Amino acid sequence: MPPQKAAIAMTDSRPQNPINTTNELAKERNRAAAERTINAWLGICLSLIGFGVAFDQIFRSLRRRFPNLEPAITKETATLIGMGFVGLGLVLLGIALIQHRLAVNSIERPDYLMLSVGALNRVVVVGIVMLGLAGLVATLFLI
Numbered sequence: 001m002p003p004q005k006a007a008i009a010m011t012d013s014r015p016q017n018p019i020n021t022t023n024e025l026a027k028e029r030n031r032a033a034a035e036r037t038i039n040a041w042l043g044i045c046l047s048l049i050g051f052g053v054a055f056d057q058i059f060r061s062l063r064r065r066f067p068n069l070e071p072a073i074t075k076e077t078a079t080l081i082g083m084g085f086v087g088l089g090l091v092l093l094g095i096a097l098i099q100h101r102l103a104v105n106s107i108e109r110p111d112y113l114m115l116s117v118g119a120l121n122r123v124v125v126v127g128i129v130m131l132g133l134a135g136l137v138a139t140l141f142l143i
Contacts, residue, residue, distance in 0.1 A: 027107050034103040041096035045089040048131075052085030055135070073138065081138050088131045095120050 059078035063071065073081075099120050 031104065031107050034100055034107070037103070038096060038100040041092070041100075045093040045096065048089030048092065049086050051135070052082040052087075052089065054082075055085060055138075056082030072141070078138075081135065084131055085135065088127055092124055092127065095124055 056079050059073075059075070059082075063075065
């Protein structure tokens with residue numbers, strides 16, 4: 001093989017991925033959107049965890065302030081509801097981290113194939129709605 005053809009064969013063996021400015025900017029916007037999404041998730045999860053702690057503390061404070069009133073729920077039930085909110089916040093934080101990692105991995109792929117996270121979103125929405133309704137009922141009717 002002549003030297004020219006050998007040089008051409010060596011350069012042709014690597015995949016040619018020309019950098020397209022438009023595509024790179026779109027990837028950067030999508031990465032920024034993923035970062036904003038994880039920040040929103042963090043805020044929601046911290047709020048749920050904070051509400052869970054506050055729920056238990058408010059119940060205990062009310063029991064100390066008004067010891068003669070008959071409570072509609074027990075101390076254990078209030079603690080369980082508070083722990084439920086803390087647990088949901090932690091579970092959602094784990095799901096958020098998985099979703100963020102999937103989005104970043106998709107963006108970093110050379111062929112940029114967006115992976116579906118629809119199932120994760122449905123689990124999150126159902127969990128938030130169920131625990132939110134439980135907290136609303138407990139707050140309005142049981143304390």
